[in-house]
Amino acid sequence: MIPSLNSISSRLRVRQLKLLIALEEHGSLHKAAEQVAITQPGATKALHEIETTLGATLFTRTSQGLVPNDLGRCVIRYARLIQSDIAHLREEMIGILQGQGGRLSIGVIMGAVPLLMQSLNRLRQTQPELSIHIVEDTSARLLALLDQGRVDVVICRTSVSTRPDAYEKLIEHPESLALVAHPNHPLANTTHSSLDKLTGYRWVVYPSNMPMRLALEQQFRLAGLDFPRYPIETASTFTMLSLLQEDPYLLAVMPSDVALFSERFGLLKRFSIDLQINSEPYSVVIRQGADVTAPAKMLIEELRQDMGLTGQPHK
The missing domain is CATH 1.10.10.10 (Winged helix-like DNA-binding domain superfamily/Winged helix DNA-binding domain)
Incomplete structure (x- = not known):
């Protein structure tokens, strides 16, 4: 026993x-x-x-x-x-005593990664000795890490939790979606596309019940169209980008910020189609009533600037 x-x-x-x-x-x-x-x-x-x-x-x-x-x-x-936690404890104590540095652990969903990178870049310029740990995962897994004290702050959606009241949403940010494909997709350079012209192509989509999958299903319902049959499902953006590189006939929907970032490097092409729906907003989240570390407070202020917000936190 x-x-x-x-x-x-x-x-x-x-x-x-x-x-x-x-x-x-x-x-x-x-x-x-x-x-x-x-x-x-x-x-x-x-x-x-x-x-x-x-x-x-x-x-x-x-x-x-x-x-x-x-x-x-x-x-x-x-x-x-x-052993790792004890090492992190020492790092944070040194940072507190020195008035700088320390450790910051952040959880982030894929769609918020470009925004987080902007904020972190500025934070690192003022806090070069800050040790930073980033975890990218689904909202549900990130909230579990927050509950366990493994991360200081997360950028995700609290609606996936069975107890969303356990969390405080400091800042809320809307998320638009973009339809994308390989730059050589047959319809990539058309001046305007409609959803009904795309139903005959293969799709790579997020798994069922993920917010972006639900948003895409809603778009097809609004257009009076059947959802594509036999799609490839993945929660990994890297896998999605890799699939789009391998198969120029595939289509996908992803957060606009990620699509813009990928398009800059020639990895994909955004379609000129007006999606009538957005994904559910994501938030900067801490545990309700939790003490926020000094590095986490500094990151939150940087995120507030990038989200174009000032004044009181979102409630």
Whole structure:
């Protein structure tokens, strides 16, 4: 039986976690002991203490040495997270003491990446010693990271959460959509296109229930057209761009900011078609009632400038 959380928390030590990581890397108690600067008997004792604390065997002895089992790999993964968090703690403490630098962890959906890059570029000019970590993912996963304290602030949509009231939307930003294709698409250079002329082509779309997929489905309904059959589905913008490069007959809808950025580098072409709908706005989000770090406050002010907003936060 796995011991209680209180039991594990009171008995597990950081140095033991370092030993687990070293054992995974070397597969040898002798080499792992050298890395964490203890004797081999000390390492053997420490491993026994860890397994006793957790109530489980974590390694299997093989001809290649010690190999972590499924439970061992799970524990080592969290040991690395704890070690990383301690390193981040030190960085942030140094930043606070020095009045500059520190660490900033940001979550962002794909459509807001160009906007975030503008704000971060200015922030880095005034805070060159700031350590920055960026996570790009779906709104649901970003909100989960925010709940876990893994990120300081996220740019996403809170409507995907079952408890949107748990979050505070500081700034809200509308998001327009663009119809795009490979620059060599047969209709890419036409002066004007209509949606009914595009139904015969293949499409790459976002997965069902994602806001941009719902917006595209609504556009087809407004036009009285059936949604394209047998589309390729992906939540990855990089995958979408790669597919458009490989197949000049594919069509896609993506956020206008991302489309403009990609068009600048000749990766795709925007169609001159007026989409009558926009995707749901996204927001700069923190946890309700959470303390915001100094670096996060500075980023929020930069984002406020890029979104063309001043004064009080959006509620």
